[in-house]
Amino acid sequence: MRIALLGAGSQIAKDLILAFQADPRHDLALYGRRPEIIADWVGRLSQAHRYPVAALSAFNSSEPFDAVINFVGVANPAAAIAMGARILDVTTKIDDLAMSYLEQRPDCRYLFLSSGAAYCTSFDAPADEHTRSNIDINNPGPQDWYGLAKLIAECRHRAHSALPVTDLRIFGYFSRTQDMSARFLLTDALRSIRDGVVLHTSAEQTFRDYLNPKDFSRLVGCLLDTAPVNTALDCYTLAPIDKWTLLSAMREKFSLQYEVRAQDAAVNATGSKPHYYSLDRRAAAFGYAPSMSSLDGVLLEAAAHLGQS
Numbered sequence: 415m416r417i418a419l420l421g422a423g424s425q426i427a428k429d430l431i432l433a434f435q436a437d438p439r440h441d442l443a444l445y446g447r448r449p450e451i452i453a454d455w456v457g458r459l460s461q462a463h464r465y466p467v468a469a470l471s472a473f474n475s476s477e478p479f480d481a482v483i484n485f486v487g488v489a490n491p492a493a494a495i496a497m498g499a500r501i502l503d504v505t506t507k508i509d510d511l512a513m514s515y516l517e518q519r520p521d522c523r524y525l526f527l528s529s530g531a532a533y534c535t536s537f538d539a540p541a542d543e544h545t546r547s548n549i550d551i552n553n554p555g556p557q558d559w560y561g562l563a564k565l566i567a568e569c570r571h572r573a574h575s576a577l578p579v580t581d582l583r584i585f586g587y588f589s590r591t592q593d594m595s596a597r598f599l600l601t602d603a604l605r606s607i608r609d610g611v612v613l614h615t616s617a618e619q620t621f622r623d624y625l626n627p628k629d630f631s632r633l634v635g636c637l638l639d640t641a642p643v644n645t646a647l648d649c650y651t652l653a654p655i656d657k658w659t660l661l662s663a664m665r666e667k668f669s670l671q672y673e674v675r676a677q678d679a680a681v682n683a684t685g686s687k688p689h690y691y692s693l694d695r696r697a698a699a700f701g702y703a704p705s706m707s708s709l710d711g712v713l714l715e716a717a718a719h720l721g722q723s
Contacts, residue, residue, distance in 0.1 A: 417440055420446075426527070429589050430627075433631035475518035483524075528581040534561045540654075587625045588625075608720070614675040615673075623655075624651065624712050625649050627715070628705060629651060655708040660709065
């Protein structure tokens, strides 16, 4: 299967590339905004997996692909805040590339990396198949633009119901290749462990579902192996994790030190979300069965990142 990866320089795209190296069925072509950086990374892979790399602008319908996966987005909360409403234009521009390609080649399937933020809700309870959006359309704030960008793209995809587009809503993701400059609870915790300093966190209890690279590649593989459809699926692990259980486990395993100090909470680009995960299990109908819980995945990847695996 020939697969085009748009935004191949992202962390999650690189993790998928590494996972797909062991599968000879997948022939990848990588596209990104900074192809020279992607090419440098690819050059360090084994000779058999030095995939072709090109700029996003070079992606067009003259190249036949069986699938297109769109990873273009903003993974760093601080960067998402800095972009503000411009994220709407960036998301639409790259989505236009993929949708135009499908118009020319409707036999090609398209996987769009969306987000749980697309629900545009407060997440006072976890999402499920009945969750409705709650949008302040007259006064969108800085924390709203990211979710709105994903929601608008998803609405567009559903409007083109004849095209095989699947939106994958990721609520949380963590791997050993995580950019340590990002401001997430987990990156803040890992920097604290690395530097031997105390992590300061807010008193707010939160619940998260951190997808791991193995289960993400498992889900993508399931979708590539089944008949193409037009739908949206929520990503999930065996079980979500609450903040205090997670921090306690990291204290026990990695000697993390932490204390509550609200003013030093991690950056949250899309607003406070107490229960940021989903109970919707429709992905199971495509053969997806997660292998790890959020806690198991985080501890495994954190140990590898810290050189303790």
